[in-house]
Amino acid sequence: MICTVCKYTPIELFAGFGEECSFLEEMPASLDRAEAASHANLCGFGKALIEEALSGQVEQMVLVNCCDVMRRCHDVVAAEAACDRLFLMDLPHTCGPCQVTSLARSLKQLRDEYREATGIEFDLKTCQAAFETREADPGTYVAILGARAGKQLEDAVRNAFGLAVRNLTCTGTRSLSMPGQALLTDDEDEFFEAYAQALLAQVPCMRMDDSVGRRALLEDPNLAGIVYHTMKFCDFYSVEYAEVASRAHVPVCKIESDFTAQSTEQLRTRVEAFAEALGFSDGLSGFAPSTSKETFGMTRETEAQGRYFAGIDSGSTSTDVVIVDGDGTIISTLIVPTGAGASKSSEACLASALEQAGLTREDLARVVTTGYGRAYIGEGDASVTEITCHAAGARHLDATVRTIIDIGGQDSKVISLDADGHVAKFVMNDKCAAGTGRFLEMMARALQISLDEMSETGLAWREDIAISSTCSVFAESEVVSLVAQNKDVDDIVHGLCESVAAKTSTLVKRAGGTGPYMMTGGVAANAGVVAAIERRLGQKLIVSDKAQLCGALGAALLARGNPS
């Protein structure tokens, strides 16, 4: 078996040697060894490739010279002598006659190198017989486009939508159209020229000069939605997303990963929220995607009168519980630190909230969980993503809201609502802590002040200090150095608030957010950040006294709206 990387790999060539190729699709749990051997700023796939090679499980690897990272992967794997046989096939950037000839020569060179390395003879007929035309399954499907998606991501999309999924990233669109004569000829020169032509005539990836052929991917009438995947430190696809989002006739959701298994959880949240917004709710315990207040009211009157409903938002920093009655009136709320276990915190928090309201577990008709820990909470009857819950909660708190800015401990999100209160679009920060509550927490620690003090401190600033680093680690050392320069703490905190606001306003732009804006999540309590975001948006933010409870409130309202 030969480990390889993308659709430009000449897998039929290796069939001519009696060898099979498999694409590396597993998102690894750790990239530590790869980062030590290369650099953290390579894309996750490149690092996964190095990690796989260093595992000692790969005897043969064929790489394609398609980007800087692949070239460096080849250097690193060769230097580590991690595979018995390692090959690199040159791939042109353009597809003119010179490039076809050049690729045909590369194919023949690869054939010769493999023959020399293994002593196996190449059989042209076997190679020609390996070409196959695959017909796509008919029926509606969700496409994954963009940068290479790992197996776990593909599974997450399939589970969320309950539909067929086509992975149309680096491996999925492989389809070679070989002329019949080239599959019969004994002339190897003629065959390899046609082979090179067919490889370059595929639906191009974004590293090719002319990407117009990719538009065909958007025009299939069976396409129901697009999950557009970008990968940290792969720069080719981000810009295409903007073009796809404006051109596609179906909804598009952008997600970003670093190609590790750890990022699966965040990806799952986004994909499920997208499925909810589109009305595909398989795997989500049968919730309708509607978040409108009217829907909840109607359901209450018909089915849920006299009972209570709870929402549990299990976040990275705090666990929040809201209990509402059949009218949607808040009966009890509680916020506790999440601590070590999502499940344990949730149980304790729910029990305390019930006790506070003078209720028992039996008084609850339905419990909905949300937040990062939602899948691990035994208490819930169903779980819904925090995107949908925040939309429901915010809409309940103020029906005029069109954009929600939610900055929590671990992530920040911007959710844009349509006129009916449905989620129209949402974007989230990436895995990095920049622009989140965690960022402010780290900076408060560096300044030796509490988060409460930080909230007010920056309001009385005099000098406009720019914190240029949004990376939490770099920013921390920048803050320490500003303290060493005797800069005023007010001014430093102001700079930090501006830094969070800059990151947030970029998300607002990406989400196409418009006013009125509501801010939710724990950071809504930080007056400095709120003021800085208001300055950037040129509008006041609606900040409810229930801002931190918005996700749990939405979950409780959804529990009330859809009793089974």
Added chain:
Amino acid sequence: MDVVRTFGTIVSNTARTDADRARKLLLFGWKAQMLKLCAAPDKRLPKSRQYAAQVAMRKVLDVYADPSHAAAMSVFAPYEPLGAAGITPFSVEQISCWMAGSQAERFFLDAASDAGFTETMCSYHRTFLGACASGVLPRPAFAVYTSLACDGNLITFPWLGRTQDIPRFCIDVPYERSEQSVADVVAQLHGLVDFVGEQVGRPVSDEALRTTCERSWKSALAWRRFLAASPGRRLPADMTSEMYAFLMNHVVLGSPESERFCTMLADEMEGARRSEGLRIVWLHTMPFSQAPAIERLNFNDRVFITACDLASDPMLIDVDPADPYDAMARRLVYSCMNGPVQARIDRALDMVRRTQADGVIVFGHWGCKATLGASSLIAAGLEDAGVPCLALDGDGIDAVNRSDGQTATRLDAFIEQLEAGRRA
């Protein structure tokens, strides 16, 4: 008041609503800078480097004054066909450096993000793309680029074609460093020369092309003389001047200006004062605007840069100037940026030998995967050859990706290491 910072703020604020006006403001500011460079050049610099600063500024002014006779190019694309056709080239790195020098880069970086470019991409390319997307960079007549060295080019130039309908020509440089690859590139260069002729409305003359290539070769020979005279001497310089040399030896290599610059530089180095300071070979772009690097490496007799691979590499590849196509192709195929990382290690060792350097700094510019992914291998390769090497991460343009504290500590520790090595 910090005049440049104020200028950058005004340009940025204007660009938000009026790209034409922002462009005129930049042109006004850069003309003022040109006057300063001519009337009151930095006296700490030798005449050759003062001249390079003036030429570099003049070329950017020419682009802004008459973009219809200008072409965007990737830095490794050959200048000769453009020069022979009377076209003014400008590179991604050149425009970005000027935006950063005007302290307006933040606006353009944000504009690139708004256009969809990821923040992990090279900031030189992002600044350039932001300038294009915002309309502040004038539309050139056409674009020429190569697949060599940087993915940023493979994103930037096709995007220019897709969104701004700019005619473009790409030279695919095969990965293999071989004579067959040279022949492949020669065939493509003939296509490039035809393309340039079509764009300007008249064929590029063979004679003009040959003359330009001969000047490239004379420049290369002068550069080699400059490096050969370097051991034991120091010609005062700053990182900005090193970046000018990078532009002179690529973007206008083959122009009368490049030949004059290299000749002046060699003459001045041969007459330069002797120095016992630490001698550094630098790999990749330079953090020319980052304070801790400036404090330690600019105009400092204790430690200074003797050569940079970006500026030196094209001058150290043997070519036959009588065969212009072969000469241009050879510079691309045998560039140290092409092929396995060993080529880069070999070039670094070559520069260490030529300039008798004490150590090497390989600068990991944030978005450059080609260098970042190779930096540990380069460091290991050099250290195996007995040459101390520091892998220094940072960003040439975007301050967000820098840590001043870390840069200062790493540079100081490396200087201490080299000084200890001298004492041993």
